[in-house]
Amino acid sequence: MKKLLFTTTALALFAPMAAQAADQTEPSSEIIVTGTRQTGMKAADSAAPIQLIGTQAFQSVGQQDLTQVLAQTLPSLNFQGFGGDTANLTLSAALRGINPNDTLVLINGKRRHTTANLAVLGGSPYSGSATTDLSFVPTNAIGRIEVLQDGAAAQYGSDAIAGVVNIMLKSADHGGSFTATGGSNYENGGKTAATALNLGFKLGDKGFVNVTGEYKFHDYTSHGNYDRRFFYSDGSLKTSILNSTQINGLKSFAGYPNVNNINGDARYSIYNLSFNAGYDVGSDAQVYAFGTYGNRNAKAYENYRSPDRVSGTTSTGTTVYPLSSGFQPQENIREEDFSLTTGIKGKAAQWNYDLSLTYGKDAVALYTINSANPTLYSMAQSASATALTGLQRNFYDGQLSNSEWVGNIDISRDFDLGMSKPLTLAFGGEYRQGNYSISQGEYASYIYGGAQSYPGFAPTDAGSYGRTSYAGYVDVAADPIEHLHVDVAGRYEHYSDFGSTVAGKFNARYDFSEKLGIRGTVSNGFRAPTLAEAYYSSVNVGPGSTFGQLPPNSAAAQTLGFAKLKAEKSTNFSVGFVAHPLPKLQITVDAYQIKIRDRIVPSGDIFGTLGTTVVSQAVVDALTSRGVSLADASSYAGIDIFTNGVDTRTRGVEATASYSSDFGEMGKVDWSLGANYNKTEITKVNPLPAAVYNAAAGQTDLLTQTAKDALTTATPRVKLIAGALWNIGKFSVNLRETLYGTTSQHISTDGTGNCAGGDTNTCRLMKIGTTFITDLNVGYKFTPKIRFDLGANNLFDKQAPTMPTINKGTTSERPLANNVYNAPLSFTPWGINGGYYYARVTVNF
Template sequence: MRKYNAIAMAVITATSLSSLPTLAQQQDQAEADVEEVIQVVGSRLSYRTATDGAAPVDIISAEDLAATGITETAKALQYAVPSFNFPSSSVTDGTDAVRPASLRGLSPDHTLVLVNGKRRHKSALVHLSGTTGRGSSNVDLNAIPISAIKRIEVLRDGAAALYGSDAIAGVINIVLKDNDSGGTANAQIGQTYDGDGEQYKLSASSGFKVGDTGSLTVSGEFHHKNRTNRAGPDPRQQYPELPNGDPDPREETFDRYSFHVGDADYENAALFANYEQEVAAGGTVYAFAGVSDRSSESGAFYRRALQSNTLTEIYPDGFLPILAPDVKDYSAYAGYEWLQGEWTIDVSAGHGVSEFQYNVKNSLNASLGPTATPTSFEAGTLENKETSVTIDAQRFIPFVNNSDLSVATGISYRENSYQIKAGEEASYIDGGYQDRPSGSQGFSGFTPESEIDQSRDNIGVYLEAENQLTTDFLWSAAVRYEDYSDFGDNTSWKVSGRYDITDRFAIRGAVNTGFRAPSVQQLYFTNVSTLFVDRGDGLVPEQSGTFNNLSDVATALDIGRLEPEESQSYSLGVVWNGYDGLAVTLDAYQIAIDDRIILSGDVSPADSPAVAEALSQTNADNARFFVNAVDTTTQGIDLVVSKDYDLSSYGSLKAQLAYGYNDTEIDSVNLPSLLDGLEQVLFDEDERVRMTESVPSSSASLGLTHEMGRWTSNVQFSYFGTYSINYSSGKETYGPNWITDITLSYALSDQFDVTVGAQNLFNEYPDERGEGNQFNGIFKYPLTNSPIGFNGGYVYTEVEYRF
C-alpha cells in the first residue's frame, strides 16, 4: 500500500508532525491501522505517526465524523476542531449555497485544502455579502462526502514553504478511503424541533480488489434537505392605498411570513473513487476523482406589491425572488511513484473545475413590462479551473552523529483560469417600461461587459530537509521559490524543531514565512448588481459595481495591480504524554500578515470627484475593488487534552477536551493615493469588525464516548465565544453559546447498527439582534457569522450496514 510519506510528497503541507495524539481519536486510528504507518500532515519526508513531530495536528477519523450525525463535512469538522469556523448565513446570495470556512480566525483563503496530499481547487464563487471572509473564495468542503473520507488531518501551522500559496493559517488534508474489500451503507432521516428542515441522506462506500496488488474504493452520497425559516412577520404596508386614502383591505389577509430566513432547500449528489495498484516494475500507479452536483433554493428580499420593482399584473401580492444556483465540482488526479536508485520519485497531474451557475426563480425584470418579462432566469455562470503537474523526489543521506538526513525536492506547475459567462439577455437588459428597475429581481444577471476569460500560471521549486539528530532532538527546514505570470515571484522558508526534555515532556516550535497569491477570482471578478444597503434609514437598493483591477474604473482611480499577501509566523508549544494514556498539548502562535487583500467598501460620486468621473461611463451607483490594504497580527493558543479510561465491567470511556483562542488586531491600513481620505468608506467599521471580531475568539469542546457491550453513547459539549457584527447603528456582540449533542447507538449484529441522536439538544438559538437592527422584526437573528446557526434543535435516526 502506498504510504503518505516520502513517497508522500503526497501528504501535506508543513514541515513537521504532531508530537502526540492531539485528539483521543488518534489512538483509535493507530489501533485500526496496525499494519499501516500513518503519515500525517506536516512532512513530505519520513515515516512518522501523529505521536512524534514538531507541529500541532488534529486527526479526525471517518468513524468520528460519522458519529456526530452531522451530514455536512465542513460542519462536522467545525465541531471536531475548535480553531475551525463554519458560520451559518442566510439572505446572502450565492453564499447560501457555498458557505465560507476558516481556521484560526483568519480568512477562508488562508487555509490550504488537499485531497490525498494534492491541492484541491477552490469554488468559483466570490463572497460579496456581509459574511465572514467577504471578498474571498474558499474550497467547498461539502462537495466531498463524508462517506468517501478515511480521515481528515488538520495542521494548525503555516506551510507555504512546502506547498506554496494559501497555507498561512494551516492545512487540511482529506484522505480518501482506500480499502480493497468490504464497505458500508448508511441512511439518516431527521428534522428540527420546529418540524421543518426535514432531511435525509443516503450514502454508501465499497472497496474492490483490482488484480493481486490493487484496490478501488467507490463512495457515493445523496443528500436532500428542506428549508428552515426563522423570519419574523413583516408588519409593513404591502399594497398602495386606495384612491380615497384608505388602506387596501388585503392588508388584513396578507401572509406576513413572506420572507425566508434560514437554511436553503438543498440537494447534493456526489461520487468519489480512489484507486491504487502496484505494477510489475516495482512502482505504484494511483488515481482519484470526484464529482459533486448541488442545487439549492434560498430567498432574497421580498418585493412588496407597492414597490416599483413589482409588476402586480404578474404578482398581485408581491413576490419573493428565489436564488437557485447549480453548483458543480469535478476533479481528477493520477500519478506514478517508483524507486530510482536511492530516490523515491512521484510524478502526478490533476485537474479541478468549479462551476457556479446563477439561476433566479419566482422573479421578473420589471423594465420589460408584464407581457414580456420571464419569471425565471439564467443569470450567468462563474467557472474556476485549476491544472497541476508535480514532480517530487526524496531520499535519505548519511548525516552526522550516525543519523540520516531526509531530503526532499520537487518542482510544480499550476495553471488557474477564471471565466464569467453572461446571463440570458432578459436577466440584465433595461426594457424601458415605465422607468421600472432593470434586471432579474433577486440577482441581476451578468452583462456581456462583465464577461471575462483569463488565466495565469506559476512554477514552484522547493527543497526540504529533516533530521533526527539525536534521540531527543528533531529539526527540519524548508525553502520554496514561486514565480507567477501575473505579479512576479516569492520565496518562503520554514524552520522547526522538537526537543524531548524527558520521555514524557517535550517542547516544539517553528518559525516560517508564507504568502498567498491573489486568487484568479479576486483578480478578474467583475459585476454590477442590485444590492440592498443599510444607509441608516432602512435598506435601499443600489446598483453596486465590483470592478476588477483590469477595468477602466480601477485604472482611472489608480487602484494598482494586486500583490501577494505575505506572512511571518511563530509558534511554540509543549507536549506531555502523561500516565495511563493522558496526553496534553499546548501551542501558542503569532501570525503577522502584510498587504491583506480586502474587498473595499462602496465609494460613490458624492465621495470624490475622481470617483464621479470614473463612474460616469458606467451604470453603477457606486464602486468597490479588491485592494492590498491591511496589515494584521493574529495571536492565539490551542490546547488539547485526551484520555482513555478502562471502566472494567462498565466498559470503556474516551474523553477529549480541546480549546482554541485567537485575537486579530489591525496594525495599519494603506489605501490607493487617489482615494486618500476615504479610509472610513473603503475600509469602514463594518469591515474592521468583520476582519477582527466576526468569528468567536474562543471555542472549546468536551467529548465523552462510552462503550459497553453492544451500546455506544456519545455526548459532546461545544462552546462558542462572543462574536460581533457592525450595523449602521453600531456594533452588536452575540454569544457565548453552549451546544450539547448526544447520540446513542446499538449494534443489532456485527454488521448492523441503529443510532438515534439530537444535535443542539437544549434548542439553543443565537442572541436576537437589537430592535433597531431587526428590519421591522423580520430578521430576528444575525443573518451571518453565527457558529450555531438559527435552526434550534435537530433530532435524527440513522441505520448503518457494514459488509
C-alpha cells in the same frame, strides 16, 4: 488573559479527572503524511501540531457535511452560519480566525481546486472566500483527515498560511458500508436527508479501487417574521405609508403576514461520486488515480417585492400590475464540480518519487427565478393596448467557472550520515495553470437594471482570465542528535500575473524524555489572490439601491486609485510542548502568532450617491462605464472592491488533551479536550483613494467599523470542545460540550454601513455572550455489521440572538438592520438554526 487562564485551568483539571481510572498501556499513534517529507512519522512525534479526525467523528455529527464535521471537531475552526446572496449557497469555514482562503485543502496530499462562487459579503468574516468547496467530498469516502495547524507555504505553496487540511480517501479493496441519515431542526424547518454507499474491490491481483456514491438534501430554514417596510413589529400594516395596491398585494401573498423568507438556509440537493484506485507495477512502483464528481442544485430567497415594483401603462393609459400579490425572487445555482488526479509513485535506486497530474473544475450556472425585469416589462406594455400575459419570471444570469491544472514531481531519499537517524532530503517542483471565467447572462437578465434582486452578468462583466505559476522546493529533515528533530524547507514560486515570492520554514522538536517534548516553528508564507478576487464583477439591485462589485484588476478600479491585487505575505511563529504525563494521556499546547501583510479584504461600501446627493462622481462614472443602470438607486448607489487593504496580527494558543479509561464491565471511555484562544488585531489600514474620499459625506475610511469587526471580533476568541465517548457492550454514547466565547460586531443603523464605532444613534454594538452547546449521540449495534444512531446537535436548542427593533412606536419602526423583524444575528458562531435532531443507520459489509 482571563481566557488564557481559563484554557490552562481546564487542561489542568482534565488530566487528574481522566487519570483516576488509568491503566498502564501506551496510547496508540497513527502514521501521518502531512507536514513532513519523512516516512513513518507518527502524529504524536510530529514537530508541528497535527490533529487527526477519524471515522468516529462522522458518526457523532448529524449534518453529513464535511464542513460541519470539522467545525464540531476542531476548536480552531469556525464555520459560516449564514451567507447573503450567492454566498448562502456555498458556505465555508475558517481556521485560526483567518479567511477561509488562507487554509490549503489537499486530497491524498494533492492540491484541491477551489470553487468559482466567490462570497461577496461586506462585513462578514468569510467575505472573499473562494476556497475548496468541501460539500463535494463524500464523507463516506474518507478514511481520515490530517489537519496541520501551522503555516506551511514553504512546503505546499500558496494558501497554507493558517494551515493545511489533508483528506485521505479510503483504500480498502474489499467490504464497504451503507449509511442513511434523516433529520430536522427543532424549529425553523431545515429537514435533511442523506444516503451514501462505499464499496472496495480488488483490481486484478495487485490493485484496488474504492468507490463512493452520496446524496444529500437540505430544505429551507426560515427566521424572523414581518417585513419592516410594510409592517410594524406586532404584525400590523403600516397603512399610513402604504397604498392600496401594496396592501391588497400583501394580504393576498402566500404566508401573509410573513411575506419575506430571506433569513434562512438555502434548499439544496447534492449528488457526489468519488473513487480512489491504485495498481502495483513491479515490486517498487504503483500507478494511482482518484477523483470526484459533484452536482448541486441550490435555491435561496431574496427580499420580497411589492406589486408596484413591476408595473406598466398600456397605450390607452391604463396602469397594469402583472404581479398583483408581489413576488419574492430566488437565487438559484446549478453547479458541477469535477476533479481527477493520476500519477505514479515508487522507488528507484534508493530514491522515492511521486509524479502526478491533477485537473479540477468548478462551474456555477446562476439563475434569478420568480423575478421580473421591471423596465423591460414597462417598455413592452406601453406598446400594447391590453395587459400583456406571459411575463418572463426566470432568468439565466450567466456562469462562473474556475479550473486548474497542477503537475507535481516529488523526490526524496534517506541518507545515513552517522546522525541519530538518517537525514531525509526532499525536493520537487510544481506547475499550475488556472483559468477563471464569467460568461454573460441572457439579455433580459441584465438590460435596464436586469431582473430584480440579482441582475445577470452583462457583456462588460464577462471575460476569461488565466494564470500560470511554477515552483521549486527543497526540504531537509534530520535528527542530528538523539531526541532532536529539525526540518528546514524553502520554496521559490513565480506567478505570471504578479511576480515571484520566496518562502522558508524552520521547524524543530526536542524530546527531554518519553513524557515531554518541546517544539517550535518560524516560517514565512504567502497567498496568491484568487482569480475570482481579482476579476469577479457583478451588480446587486435591492429595493432602492444599486451596488456594483468592481474588479480590482480592471481599468475602472485603477482610475479610482485602487491597485491590482498582489500576494498576501505572512510571518508565522509557534512554540509549544507535547506531554505524556501518564500512560494513555497526551497533552499538547502550542502558542502561535501570524502576521499578514497586504491582506486582501473587501472594502466598505463606497458610495457614488446617497439619495440625490453625489458623494463621488468617479464612482458614478465607474458604474455607468460598465453599463450599470442607476434607475433603481433611489436610496443609494456605490461599489465594493477587494483590495490589499490591511495588515493584521493574530495571536493564539491551541491546546488538546486525550485519554482512555477502562472501567471493566462498565465499559471504556475516551476523553478528549480541545481549546483555542485566538485574537486578531488590525495593525494597519490603507487610506481611501482621493477619487472616492468625501469627508462631508462621511466617506473617509477604506473599512467601516463593521468590516473591521469582521476581522477582529465577529468570530469567537475562545472555543473549547470537551468530549466523552463511552462504549459499553452494544451501546455507545458520545457526549460533546462546546463553549463559544463572546463575539461582537458594530451594526449601522441607517443602512449605509457608514458606522464610525461606539454605541450611538447611527452605530450600535451587538454582542453575543459566552455560550455552551451540547451534542449527544447514542449508538446501538444490532449486529456486528448493523448500527443505529440517534442524536442531536445543539441538544438544548440554543437559538441565535435576534436583531433588536428601533424607532418603536413610529411609522419608521424597524429592525436595527435589514428588513425582517427578529432575524438572527448572522455572525452567531454556532449557527442560526438552533437544535438539530437526527437518526442514522449504518450497514457494514
